Amino acid sequence: MIGSLLDLIRRALRHPSGRTGGLLLAVLAVGALLGPLVLPHPADMPDVVAGATPPSAGHPFGTDQLNRDILSRIATGGRISLAVATLAMTLSLTLGCLVGLVAGYAGGWVDAILMRVVDAALAIPRLFVILLLLVVWERIPLAALIVVLGATGWFATSRLVRGEVLRLRHHGFVLAAQGLGAGPARTITRHLLPNAAGPLLVAATLGVGDVILLEAGLSFLGLGIQPPVPSWGGMVLDARPLIVTAPWTAIFPGAAIVATVLAVNLMGDALQAALDPRSA
């Protein structure tokens, strides 16, 4: 299964959107991982007196209102944002897969009940639920935030997985496996899941973009990730009073958000195209 996923990624990288997205993602990921280690200025040493300074040789992205290097903050913030997004997405994926596989394979009333739950959950706006939760729970720890984001995002995935399972259940190779004596566990893990993995990967990639936007929005509203932990949304929030006098304090974090979501969407597009068996 890993082999076929790698193969899919390889094919996606052949598309121009895949290459662009992949490159962008790679830059962002490397920047987020290594940046805080190699960049000269720390992300967090407030100097109220100095204030915001425009981009210069020493500070390529300038400094914010507390004279903290914006580039470093973006790198550190990137770590947080990307980690939150990836972890939340993984949680969503796992939950969605589990429910989808069980519903699709078992069928009958199990399927019916599970899908009605999913239907009900999909009817409630995600942002609403999250906002409600975060307003009540003001100082939410990071781990809890990830769980909240992940637990509210698995519904569509479960539908997707269920659809794939239903589609594949009657294919010859599934019947053949059962004819050989394969039980449900083997059928699901070796035959159904790997063939559903393609669309799953696409959904997952696009889902990461969703979570990043969601998290940035929450931070911008003052919920979600709290200072002093840097986050891109939080940086934009802090930049609000300075937007006219020191626009770079808002532009760079904003650009980082855009770049990440763009990269992720491009990658998702390319994966989608690569899934189509007619592409090279």
Next chain:
Amino acid sequence: MSPAPLLEVTDLVKQFPGRGWRRARGTVHAVNGVSFALAPGETLGVVGESGSGKSTLGRLVVRLLEADAGGIRFAGVDLRALDRRGLRSLRRRMQMVFQDPYGSLNPRMRVGEIVREGLEIHRLGTGPERVTTVARLFEEVGLDPELVRTYPHQLSGGQRQRVGIARALAVDPGFLVCDEPVSALDVSVQAQVLNLLTKLQQTRALTYLFIAHDLAVVRQLAHRIAVMYFGRIVEIGPTDAIIGTPHHPYTRALLSAVPVPDPDRRTARIVLSGDPPRPTAPPPGCPFFSRCFHPKKDVRCTTELPLLRPVGASHAACHYAEVPVSVPPPPPPA
């Protein structure tokens, strides 16, 4: 004294609920009371057109589908009564080769893994032993063992079908259900696979239930042929008898309709008129009545379902099977 049959099917029935919103749509009797026996080492060809129930029959016999009524005895064991564990161990002895060489192999598995899976499920041999077994199987079906690491989409239709056969043989079954194994293949490749199946039957003493819609194909392998129409067997007998002296009008029509690659063909074509009954509304009498051209057909045919009875060297389900049907003389050559 003939050997005990390997497979005995009695009055097998399988229904599918009708499609559509209302129950009033009716159920489809895909298999409607089928009985036959298979001796070890024999090939029984099952022919029929779409809707005849032949594919459903194949799946019922290996319990990939659950029958609604009737009995299946495999090597003396009541197949329908087996629990999951018993069924699992019995599965080793009966395998299926599927029609579609594209859909019947998991596109995400290498073909070597596909063939090996049966060995893994039944815990046959150690790791290295399995590798050798797979290589031997590849050679046996005429595939280069180097292909073990390829994916199905890299192989041709004929090669994929061979992989399917190797997969079925991996657990060393004595009985194989071949469901249209060559229908999706090119003509020049069909012969390769058919010859392979013939060879395997001899080298491994296999018993085949060979399902196909093409009588010419079935004839190559089958010792006996069963002709299905509308969920029932309408004629069954030795191959030569079925092909040479068919008794049921449908068998005649079927034989006549098979295109023969000979422009000077002498026998006349019987072209059926009329439509088969709707699958959800089986008539009380003979299901072939609406298209039957037998001169003796009458009211009895619409009220009384004909059962299989001995006629000549075969068994035919027709009230008037003994009455010879005079086929119109062939048209004079142009």
Next chain:
Amino acid sequence: MEKQARLLEIRGLTIRFPAGGKGRTDSTPVRGVDLHLNRGEVLALVGESGSGKSLTGLSLLGLVPHPGRLDPGSSIRLEGVELTALRGEALRQIRGRRIGMVFQDPLASLTPVLTIGTQLREALTAHRSLTRSEAHRRGEALLGEVGLPDPAAGYQAYPHELSGGMRQRALIALGLAGEPDLLIADEPTSALDVTVQAQILETLDRLRADRGMAVLLITHDLGVVAGRADRVAVMYAGQIVEQRDTRALFREPAHPYTRALLRAIPRLDRLGEGLVPIPGMVPSPGEWWTGCRFSPRCGEALPRCANEEPPAVALGDDHLSRCWLAAKSKT
């Protein structure tokens, strides 16, 4: 005997699909095809998958799928008119009106959301102006002609409401709607049961005789060919390898592929003969080389067959064989 009117003349037809990326070569699934058809004649184009027979049929109507193109030297003349030069309105005039087509899979070729009648009306009014009721009348008459048991009901039905055989008949009606001189039937019965196939082929025969139409019958089934075609052209890997009148082809096939094919197919009439398979596989369009494309599988190959492409050798009365053995036998 009067010389029959030449209806269709194809010379040097080559269809090219440009290579995808760098380092790949173009593929030519159809190469150097020469065919001709007289009025009222049935020519069968026989081949397996990858032979290029369907593409050849499509090219007559300018329906080769993108990015395929006809090579400059290709010529398709319909009673003198060069079809490859036609575009737009002129091409539209040919489609349906002079050349009709019956496609392979009726379920895929009929629009599922329109009734048969609507689709038939569309075809009928494409080439002549008819009032709606006139079109309805003609449409029903056509459905009756193709053997639909209840034409009125069939006219109002949606494709999925009809059986496979009836759908195929509806498709034939669509092909005939423009009253074409030439009907291309691409595997018209492959998706059907054998008994229904026999019915459909009878119908096609009758229609052809009634209308004096020529038929290009594209199929992989030699049995279908034997009873129904006047002449046969056998295709392999994009080229015509043998062309002859039907009876003679079956009695004395000249090309090794034709011979091998006849030995390899299971048949009902010859008792006690084993099948002789053709070893190897059909090469895919990207894999072709400059020798005879059948040579790796040919039991009678000469050394030169692998490297030099054999010419189409005229072996007598309207008989062509693309083979070095044929060339040898002439000298």
